[in-house]
Amino acid sequence: MARASTKPSSPFTRIASAFRCLLLLLIIVMAEPLSAEIVDQVPRILILYPYDEKIPATTIAGETLRHRLQQATMGKVDLFSEFLDLSRFPEKVHIDRMARYLSEKYADRRPDVVIALGEEATGFIVKYRHAIAPDAKIVFCCFSSADAVKLSLPSDVVGAFSEYDIAKTLLMARGLQPEARDLVIIGGSSDFDRSWLATARSDLPGPASGLKTTYVEDLTIDEFADRASRVPEGSIILVLTVFTDRSGRNFIPRNALERIAAKASAPVYGPYSTYIGHGAVGGNTVTFESVGTAVAELALDAIAGKPIASVNVPKTFVADARELTRWGLPESGLPAGTVLSFKEKSLWEEYWAAIIGIVAALALQGAIITVLLVERQRRLAAEQEARLRLLELVHLNQSATAGALSASIAHELNQPLGAIRSNVDALEILLRKEQPDLDLIRQILIDIREDDQRASDIIVRLRGLLKKRSEIDWQEFDLNEVVNSAIHILHAEAGQKSIVVSSSDPTRALPVRADKVHLQQVILNLATNAMDAMVDAATTERKLVFRTALIENSEVELSISDTGRGIPSDQLDHVFHAFYTTKPTGTGLGLSIARAIIETYGGKIWADNRAEGGAVFRFVLPLAQHG
């Protein structure tokens, strides 16, 4: 609001800001009775860390506290952090310098609340509060009420006490190890360590509890580890803190515990949550998270102007599931409400959603695969069926062609037979003579043999034409060869119809992969069509021309052109359709079968009209690659 008044104000902004003031006032009246002083500005909270930012305990407490403050104020809080580093710089000159520095640093931004983490930070701020934060509420945490007494804190300084109860840690240990007879308690040589040992001695039950208790102290870290490795079987080992060992080495207590627990021959317990994950089975402790939350609540109450008083942070049992497993301790032996860390959930517990997802996905995949397999099976069956049908159809087509050509085939066969007969009859006469012309007889015999061969060849070709296929007989062969054999079959028919058949001289072999009989059938279909076309059209010149060619070194082409009447241009695409025919006796299947065959072998077939008249049918097939 102060800011609003410094602005050059138009009537509108003035009205607007007045409205805003009213609104805010209304909110304040309706909300909790916050002090006007704090409402005026975003509250400033200074958090004092005793050491640097690397100490887990204060870092965890600090982070929890910051998070809680941010959350509760919806971010309307100014948080400051200072790391006093009092452990490494315990000298008074440093402490004084730090106090002066903070006093000057916060001169214009005096904190409303100072939160001190730990005894050292608390002692520091209590001593220098007038210089650094004269009007601030001071709250603290992370030590016990007994320690607070030693600090002789002013009555307005309150905090969240961490009351450790080592007896409860032992209670957890005995719950897990009811048969234990020996208790080994380990503590270091620092003042803090010794105060822990003293606490243990006073708080833990004596031998009356049935436990033979041994205190292990004044040793080096290796000696502690060694002793821990040689405790009686089934012992309980209780590690308090080892900040310093007998040799004067300093440790972060959890690291010291880690070294001891690594060698220990019995379960190790300790009163800190930071020990979890470093070899301790567990203990009763004040977690630093709960400390942070507790002190944050105090600070929030302070900025809200509520009266505040010291509280005890609730204690929790903590345990490490991996250590339970390591020592074979039953989870059921844990006190109720124990926070169990590192519990390895069963696969199902951890990943049930993923597992369901994966199983569902697999099931779906399986279903899809099954469907696809069934579909594939059906397609294969259908393809097989289609192939059989095609083979049947081709065979019918072959028979029809054979029928159509039978007259000319008979004619062709009668030529050698007739020649043989005449030769034999002539031979008979010649042999009756007294001095037969042996040279002539020999020549006649040679001719008979040749004609016999000629007749035999015709029969072989006819057999090829009638051969029925139950499956495709894949072969690699020269297309020219099939063209020649087709021409042979057609030759007589063409002769009768006064058609001159010619073929281009093959420049090279044109290997294709197919069933020879099928390709021959295609050629016969195309050629007989062409011949019929020429007979129907009263052309003077009847020429049937076969031409083979290699196209771009990858395809083989055969063209069959005639001098017939050609094909109406709008029907060029239809001629290959089944039942398309222009002939009164045609089935209309010849060309559709030809196309089915060519496509079966990966080729294409089409028709065109020649510029000089007549039609030309072409097909291409893939060139068979050798090797």
Next chain:
Amino acid sequence: MESQPRKVAVVEDDPSMRKSVARLLNAHGFATEGYASAEAFLNRATSSEIGCIVLDVHLGGISGIELWHRLKDGGSKIKVIFITAVDDQALEQEAVKAGCVAYLHKPFPAESLIDAIERAMTVSPDD
């Protein structure tokens, strides 16, 4: 005239057939002249010596039937014996009706050809 071998023209496009028929006729004492086509026969140097023609029905180019018609149209009364490898009853009836000496289907026995030739020869071409 009896001692002179009478000449028979064999017009047949199948070389082997032409040759074997010529041999058969030679063996029976006939002289022969072979022609591979009707055109070749029409273009022959002389026509005087021919006693009869053994003519293939289905010749490339001018067919045997057509050749006969042309000869008849040209006033020739030369006798013709048709030989054929094709069954074509209409053609056969027409040829027989038109007065061919014989219409033989290949393969035919020597006797039927020789018999037909003999019959053709007994009638003078001038009749």
